[in-house]
Amino acid sequence: MENNSTARVQLEPEDEGRSQSLEEVKVNAEQVLAKYDPESNYRRYDGLWKWIVSLIAITFSLFQLYTAIFGVLDAHIQRSIHLAFAMALVFILFPGRKAWPRNKMHPIDALLAVMATALPLYIVIFYQQLVYRSGMPTTTDMVVGVLGVLMVLEAARRVVGWPIVIVASAFLAYAFAGPNIPGAFAHRGVTLPSLAGHLYFTTEGIFGIPLGVSATFIFLFILFGAYLEKTGLGKFFIDLANGLAGWARGGPAKVAVISSGLMGTISGSSVANVAGTGSLTIPMMKKLGYKPEFAGAVEAAASTGGQLMPPIMGAAAFLMAEFVGIPYVRVVEAAVIPALLYFTGVMLCVHFEARKEGLRGMSREELPKIGRVLREKGHLAIPLIAVIWLLVSGKTPMRAALWAIALTVAASMLRSSTRISWRDIIQGLEDGARSALGVIIACATAGIIIGVVTKTGLGLKLGSVLIDMANGLLLPTLFFTMITSIVLGMGVPTTANYVITSTIAAPTIIQLGVPVIAAHMFTFYFGIIADVTPPVALAAFAGSGIAGSDPMKTGINASKLAIAAFLIPYIFVLSPALLMVDTTLPAVLLIILTSVTGMLGVAASVSGFFLVPTGWVERILLFIGGLLMIDPNLKTDLIGVALLLIALLVQVYRRRKAREDASPNAA
Numbered sequence: 001m002e003n004n005s006t007a008r009v010q011l012e013p014e015d016e017g018r019s020q021s022l023e024e025v026k027v028n029a030e031q032v033l034a035k036y037d038p039e040s041n042y043r044r045y046d047g048l049w050k051w052i053v054s055l056i057a058i059t060f061s062l063f064q065l066y067t068a069i070f071g072v073l074d075a076h077i078q079r080s081i082h083l084a085f086a087m088a089l090v091f092i093l094f095p096g097r098k099a100w101p102r103n104k105m106h107p108i109d110a111l112l113a114v115m116a117t118a119l120p121l122y123i124v125i126f127y128q129q130l131v132y133r134s135g136m137p138t139t140t141d142m143v144v145g146v147l148g149v150l151m152v153l154e155a156a157r158r159v160v161g162w163p164i165v166i167v168a169s170a171f172l173a174y175a176f177a178g179p180n181i182p183g184a185f186a187h188r189g190v191t192l193p194s195l196a197g198h199l200y201f202t203t204e205g206i207f208g209i210p211l212g213v214s215a216t217f218i219f220l221f222i223l224f225g226a227y228l229e230k231t232g233l234g235k236f237f238i239d240l241a242n243g244l245a246g247w248a249r250g251g252p253a254k255v256a257v258i259s260s261g262l263m264g265t266i267s268g269s270s271v272a273n274v275a276g277t278g279s280l281t282i283p284m285m286k287k288l289g290y291k292p293e294f295a296g297a298v299e300a301a302a303s304t305g306g307q308l309m310p311p312i313m314g315a316a317a318f319l320m321a322e323f324v325g326i327p328y329v330r331v332v333e334a335a336v337i338p339a340l341l342y343f344t345g346v347m348l349c350v351h352f353e354a355r356k357e358g359l360r361g362m363s364r365e366e367l368p369k370i371g372r373v374l375r376e377k378g379h380l381a382i383p384l385i386a387v388i389w390l391l392v393s394g395k396t397p398m399r400a401a402l403w404a405i406a407l408t409v410a411a412s413m414l415r416s417s418t419r420i421s422w423r424d425i426i427q428g429l430e431d432g433a434r435s436a437l438g439v440i441i442a443c444a445t446a447g448i449i450i451g452v453v454t455k456t457g458l459g460l461k462l463g464s465v466l467i468d469m470a471n472g473l474l475l476p477t478l479f480f481t482m483i484t485s486i487v488l489g490m491g492v493p494t495t496a497n498y499v500i501t502s503t504i505a506a507p508t509i510i511q512l513g514v515p516v517i518a519a520h521m522f523t524f525y526f527g528i529i530a531d532v533t534p535p536v537a538l539a540a541f542a543g544s545g546i547a548g549s550d551p552m553k554t555g556i557n558a559s560k561l562a563i564a565a566f567l568i569p570y571i572f573v574l575s576p577a578l579l580m581v582d583t584t585l586p587a588v589l590l591i592i593l594t595s596v597t598g599m600l601g602v603a604a605s606v607s608g609f610f611l612v613p614t615g616w617v618e619r620i621l622l623f624i625g626g627l628l629m630i631d632p633n634l635k636t637d638l639i640g641v642a643l644l645l646i647a648l649l650v651q652v653y654r655r656r657k658a659r660e661d662a663s664p665n666a667a
Helices: 016-036 048-070 075-093 107-125 127-132 139-159 162-180 192-200 209-231 233-245 251-263 270-287 292-308 315-324 328-357 370-392 397-412 422-456 458-469 474-489 494-504 506-511 516-532 538-547 551-561 563-574 585-607 616-628 634-662
Strands: none
Touching (some): 048 075, 075 107, 075 139, 107 127, 139 422, 162 192, 209 315, 209 422, 328 563, 370 397, 422 494, 458 474, 458 494, 474 516, 494 506, 506 516, 563 585
16 A cells, blocks of 8 residues: 555564664665654654543554455445545644644644544534435535545645645636636536535535445455554565575675565555665665665655555455446456566666676575575565465455454464564554545545546546547557656655546547556556656655665666666557466466567667677667567567577677687787
């Protein structure tokens, strides 16, 4: 999920000197989170307010567990209580102004917290009356609706940031300005009572599908992640990755890729993943000779891919299952091969960079032994394996998450070194609720956007405009959709980004004959990759904060490393077999082979190294040859292979020439 607590790695230094340096890195990571992740910039209370926050958060988690075990309430009531808890915590924890203190409550925030909690509870208290007078709101209803929308926007400003507020406000302005807009985007317009009622008292606005998914299984998976963190799974992933790849050429960078990919199974936040695993991997990379800009970029590219890695992807993946109308396990199935291809692309770039710079790995003596790591902490992976099995066996995501939470606690008890106490169990309830706040508010704000789209018909209008701009051609339409997703993703969280683009752009792609799952996955990918795309590359900026590097250079390097993410969505749109859509095993294997070959060429081109440093001719041949492998067409594949072979032959010749020149017997 888009949270920060699940990604924080528990560091266990081996000696006093190392402990001090790692502690400094941890402090730096916390500062980076507070700077680039609004969810981490909250108040730290002592005394009464600390107990109030704990009580609300724990009660929130218990409410979610109770309804998951004994049955969820009516949709509107369940979502209203869910939002009421979140609003209370947001206004208590996140100050309205930067100048307000971070260790005590401001009276205005206390008042707003009460109001923000009461507004959703109005629906719960007067639910029957609201049902009876549906479509005929009273003056009080209208006031509650207007205030409810405004309070959601204010909560979004505090916990998510200004960009999503600006986007949602633009949609609201469009709703009112419809009759005055010329051209294809004109509409009849809406009245304030009508829009307020639609957004707040139906399940097509704030309390729509995104908040509904959040109020059921997204929250439970975030809670699951909070308990996994308590067991020390993050440290297990780091140790396992070190044992697997720490000794290889450029080992620490490959450790960052592997550990971030594994962390992606429990964390859906790029920035938090950078701060968690990066607090250990970035200093190691710098120590072995990687430039700070590259070290920060490796972690940013790898951590961003965490949201693409099943079985527990970002919150948007759960929304995708609801929007597309398929089981979540089908989304997981579709995401597996593209995610592995993405990390393969990042690993190739890292490998070529390490060879170009002549970087070595760490000595095996200073690395953990894989066998020992698996014996001591391998049992912590049992809940993740269980989640996959439960989803595949047909269990609902809610039921799978419940069992996973229970298994996490049980698995931790198998060894004293990982055993979590009763205090940890209670703390996990609080951490889970805190971690869910950003997702909940983003889902509620995304509901405002969906409500405007359904009320005004904007989706159909924009879809027709996109098709006209692209002259009805698929590739230009995909390009325009990609740009839209990246621009939105530069400040809007993945959840809201996906909601917007899947509502507006995905139907347009589907009209051109693309399978539904491929169209939605396309918008999902480019919303995520915005985290490493300058000028607003939050994951890259977080990595630069830890590495002490130039943020923009780090962002550019991260974009180069994540080049696979710019290619893979086009591959699975042009060839949906990559998503397991109407295919056979031989067809999938062939696509994987051509895709990996293509990424090998592109990675070598971007890195400027293949067998030896590449000249511009080889770089162009490698890049074009790699790109041609994207189109699942025999002719383009053959041309691509031919170009790659030419580049390979040139590289072989240059390597032989370099060896001859370096030979002691050379003339």
